[in-house]
Amino acid sequence: MADVVLDAKNLCKRFGAVTAADSINAGIEKDSVVGLIGTNGAGKTTFINMITGYLKPDTGAITYQGREITRLAPREITRLGICRSFQIPQLYASLSVEENMLVALGVVLSNGGRGGFFSRGRPLVPGYEAPAEEVAAHILERFGLAAYRERNAQVLPGGVRKLLDIALTMAAKPKILLLDEPTSGVSAEEKFGIMERVMLAARAEGATVLFVEHDMEVVSRFAERVLAFYDGRVIADAAPKAVLADPEVQRYVVGIHAQD
């Protein structure tokens, strides 16, 4: 495999009697789009939680660009450029959409050593080289959120919440973008629109994408490679067509019983 940026080796994680990860090996290539599928409890989110540092694996190691990140805290991993979105959007409910964005860009400024109390003028956001208000407007425009700019995050429609959550995640220009069920809880008509916007933005930023998804149509349309999880193991790892045709995947993940 050429140019593996994120490499999980032999990850194991048990919660009491439940094995959430059972020797998972996965090398993620640069600029690829990888779909993670599997039934509830198969270990997809555990995998994401281990990459982002929320959970520490019992054994095994995760390396990012050759550097081991297994034991780092979530914020340290985020600062390296591995950012995640959430299945249930995690927003700042009391703030407006724009203020949510400004918080995210403020963190980017702080981590870039800019925008301190004593800095003069309007600091430029690293990676964008523009003031935070302008960058916020640009990102909201890109995600189709400009009309909601002054709306409170608490009262947004489901699809908009989802997009804002992803937009907040992408504010830091992640190298690796982890999307936990980006289209769950969103109406069928909205799903493809959301995915198209996100993929377009990810491609423009040159991000490698991993996404957890239950909708096989979405997976086969957007993923270049699919990892199928079952019972804490990766039971298939190939191009979408091949994975979705795999009898084991059909039986355990998609729910079609292969005809014997």
Next chain:
Amino acid sequence: MKRDRIPLILLLIFILVMATGPFLPQWFLFILTLSFATGLVALGLMLLLRAGLVSFGQALYYCAGAYAAGALGRYLKVGDILAQMALGGVAAAILALVLGFLLAKYRGIFFGLLSLALSMILYGLLVKSEALGSTDGFNILPSTLFGVRPGADWVRYVVAVTGGAVALGCAALLHRFLATPLGRLAPAIKDNEIRVEYMGASARRAIHVMYVVAAALAGIGGGLAATTVGHIDPDMAYWTTSGEFIFITILSGTGSVVAPFIGAFIFGAIHSAAYDLSPNTWQMSLGSALLLLIVFLPEGLWSLFRKLGWQT
């Protein structure tokens, strides 16, 4: 972009105090100056409240600042108003920097009660220390400014103007701080701390910084109160003092850095009037007045300005 009117409002308040001060009665100047002092404490509490933290022990830093200012006169014979406020702020900030390593880990009721406990420890220590006057406290040197001791008719005015300049200046600085990336984290931490961490920021570090800033403001307020009243005692660290500060903060609302001073002044005025009208039942009058304010302006006094159509 909306024009930021806060620095202008602060400047206008200062000019108003400076211009009308010579014509105001002494008792009014006294209440006004104390409102600047307690307003500073409430300003710090407002910052913490924005981050979702209620400190039930902010009197710790108020008292520490006052005693630092007092010690300056007692041991170094310095009675300069600015030096008293500066030392009060620095002493409180250093104390908060140390205690912050412990407190920044806690949230909600645990943060509140732990801060209350710490302030009561200071109260206990001061009550037991003979050298600092025990429960009686001690008197503060007469106020001076840049080596000049104002005449008896002017001292209240000088303290009011100097204290006002420092207090409103602090408000302007805090206003700027709220717009920095770190200041913006306050409401974000209140809403969703996990998201803050996943954005790559440290909520604990941010809270530690805000805790130190709040303490410094309380310490400056303590220094100002010491020189205004001319006397300090351990009651400044007592939990009821912390309670008054929280009351002022809630009364003011978290909408603007101007609000704590207006809230502190109204609280001080109601307090004095209630005491004047009925010395034996003043708590009841005060309580009723505050109850009405809370019922009709649940988001604090500042929301009144918004209701009147002000863009702030």
